[in-house]
Amino acid sequence: GAVxxxxxxxxxxxxxxxxxxxxxxxxxxxxxxxxxxQFPKQSLMLMATSNEGSKAxxxxxxxxxxxxxxxxxxxxxxxxxxxxxxxxxxxxxxxASLGGGGNTEAFFGQGTRLTVV
Amino acid sequence: xxxxxxxxxxxxxxxKEAVTxxxxxxxxxxxxxxxxxxxxxxxxxxxxxxxGSYDQQNAxxxxxxxxxxxxxxxxxxxxxxxxxxxxxxxxxxMREGNNAGKSTFGDGTTLTVKP
Numbered sequence: 001g002a003v004x005x006x007x008x009x010x011x012x013x014x015x016x017x018x019x020x021x022x023x024x025x026x027x028x029x030x031x032x033x034x035x036x037x038q039f040p041k042q043s044l045m046l047m048a049t050s051n052e053g054s055k056a057x058x059x060x061x062x063x064x065x066x067x068x069x070x071x072x073x074x075x076x077x078x079x080x081x082x083x084x085x086x087x088x089x090x091x092x093x094x095x096a097s098l099g100g101g102g103n104t105e106a107f108f109g110q111g112t113r114l115t116v117v
Numbered sequence: 118x119x120x121x122x123x124x125x126x127x128x129x130x131x132x133k134e135a136v137t138x139x140x141x142x143x144x145x146x147x148x149x150x151x152x153x154x155x156x157x158x159x160x161x162x163x164x165x166x167x168x169g170s171y172d173q174q175n176a177x178x179x180x181x182x183x184x185x186x187x188x189x190x191x192x193x194x195x196x197x198x199x200x201x202x203x204x205x206x207x208x209x210x211m212r213e214g215n216n217a218g219k220s221t222f223g224d225g226t227t228l229t230v231k232p
Contacts, residue, residue, distance in 0.1 A: 032218055034218070034220070041206075041225075041227075042224070042225075043208065043222045043223060043224045043225055044162075044208070044220075044222045046219060046220070046221075049218075049219065091160055093162065095162075095220065097218045105150075105152070105164060105167060106152070106212065106218070106220050107164075108154075108161070108164075110159075110160070110161045111160040111161060113160065
């Protein structure tokens with residue numbers, strides 16, 4: 001299957017700083033990527049849909065100024081957690097698909113475990 | 118209404134036995150796909166099996182099979198001959214044809230395989 005690489009896998013940052021997470025599709029072009037957040041023992045919650053060359057579409061309740069998404073190329077989307085606070089500590093995971101239909105598989109990155117201290 | 122429902126927070130199975138993880142879904146879109154993922158403690162999402170809404174036959178992938186009952190809107194995952202390495206969190210997910218490729222996930226089931 002296609003490969004999606006997410007970096008870093010783990011990051012610890014101080015409260016008030018910003019953290020950037022990268023999501024790359026290594027062997028295919030992804031016009032759309034998705035960012036999810038997952039708390040321990042819970043499900044994946046969609047945060048936003050990242051569209052190449054246009055603004056991201058955020059889910060209800062997700063602060064767009066807090067979680068900046070940039071999809072500058074067909075193989076790279078970035079999520080920046082700005083002015084991070086301890087409550088932002090979570091597991092963030094991206095996915096990309098080869099198409100937008102219901103029958104296309106989504107490929108996931110390895111995830112990033114963010115700890116804000 | 119929740120789109121994906123997994124009613125079993127935790128399941129136990131004896132090694133080498135089969136186990137069924139339940140998943141029901143809700144959609145009005147005639148075109149959709151149902152997916153099962155395994156998430157070990159490392160956090161990565163491992164794709165297991167896919168079932169399309171128009172597929173006539175139940176999907177199978179090695180020890181994994183999907184019991185697709187369209188009229189009941191259920192897509193249960195069956196793992197045969199359980200192995201210790203199967204212990205993980207399992208998520209059922211749906212992608213609807215008219216929803217721009219978004220995946221909706223259930224709450225997950227934690228499977229523990231006992232030796």
